[in-house]
Amino acid sequence: MIKFDNVTKIYADSTVAIRDISFEVAEGTTTVLVGPSGCGKTTTMKLVNRLEDPTEGAVYYDGTNTQEIGVTELRRDIGYVIQEIGLFNHMTVGENVATVPKLKGWDDGQIDDRVDKLLELMALSPEEYRDQYPRELSGGQRQRVGVARALAADPDVLLMDEPFGALDPITRADLQDEFLEIQAEINTTILFVTHSIDEALKMGDKIVIFDVGELVQYDTPRNILENPNSEFVRDFVGEDITLKKLSLINVDEIMRPTNVIEDTTDQDSKTAVTNGGEVMHHLAPGDSLKSALSTFVESDIQSLPVVEDEETIGVIDRDEIYEIYNGG
């Protein structure tokens, strides 16, 4: 969907922002650009929607060189969440979200429906937030509006430049989780920028690691953890590689499914969850192995049930996690 072909960007003051970069973002996937501050991440992003043009090489959008696509048309098809959010403070939340649909000339009814739908998607009740001004919102809420605005015209591609960077860790983790769910639903092609390797590992199908202006490794999260190709990547990934790897794998990927009979009166599955009114230890299919490991340590039990909608759907043994842990 997006392809960088030996792209070099040198600014007018002869700063070399990126040099000879090549990578691709496949349709419907999330690719995360990660690297230290000033390494050229924002520049790379701006090369996609032509806020900047390459000095050498070419950027392709859906197979066409972006230089051959009209700037306005290109930008209206690409959702863009900038690092500083950049909400329009003189407009209400609803008007902010409606910006691109209005530019594209949708009719009013259609725009109103879309605005409400997106606010709901971003967990902002339309009745409450539609007519508020950005100043009245918290940082997390503003960021949600920024994402809703970028998604408003149903873009084929979404660019997100450190969208959760300015948030406190808890709000950030919440938004990351929510966004992963939203991404599964909308299936947009996403280019995501962050300086946090943890966020990159969590959000990305593919990760592009930048050193100053240079692409160092372009790989899946798992490969980056298992086969870092340089000292730089090893340092960047940092400590706790095994734990990071466990956080990439979900419980439902390794559990042994139990044959659940479609029977709502099945008492066995209920007793797995509650025992004399007390909630017993159990796992959810979407939990990472990292959090599963911590549940094992807390409970000191050999195997735990995996529960979804109060039904036991599988079992996982502590040793299986240890095997992955020790297996490198």
Add this chain to the structure above:
Amino acid sequence: MSELYTLVEGGQYLIENFDEFLTLLREHIILVLVSELAAITVAVPLGVIAVRYNRLKSSILSVGNVAQTIPTLAVIALAFPIFGLGFNSAVIALFVYALLPILTNTIAGLEQVDENTIEAAEGMGMTKWEVLRKIQLPMALPVIFAGIRTSVVITVGTAYLAFFIGGGGLGVWVISGINLFNTPQILAGAIPGALLAITLDSVFAFIEHQIGGEGHHDQSIATG
């Protein structure tokens, strides 16, 4: 006590010559109105051009500044050989004076718009013109409006000098009053002008608050 007496005399003068007063007041207001409208029409686009084409900014600003430093009487003296005695010359002179506050505030207002906001707008596919119309101008509006307010208050004062080139207005009473040592006449011309300036200032302050602080305003209500 004698001051108070003079004030009463001024009031008497005004009442006795009320028809003439209304004519002069109307002339005064029309002078202010016409020259302000002309100044807004010229200064706002000029400010936009100055911000848009940064190279022109210093020249545009220095023209504005120079205009401001020429004494009003000199402008009037310059205007009347060209435009003759009367209303037109007076309006031209007032217009020159009204320009600068609007121009500087238009430039300041447009420049203070957050660069990231503009970048977000461009990134969403707004053309330069759309960014100006939908983002920069609305966001700069309170500041531009403050410039217009300053300009109007100044012009109400400057308009007294229109008398010198036969432009009419309340200056007729004040300046001929000075020549004739007629203090009641001076007061009858000066005080309504001051009241006019204060009234316009308050009206503009009110409007400025309405357009400026929507976000702030709601918030202050919300947080009590």
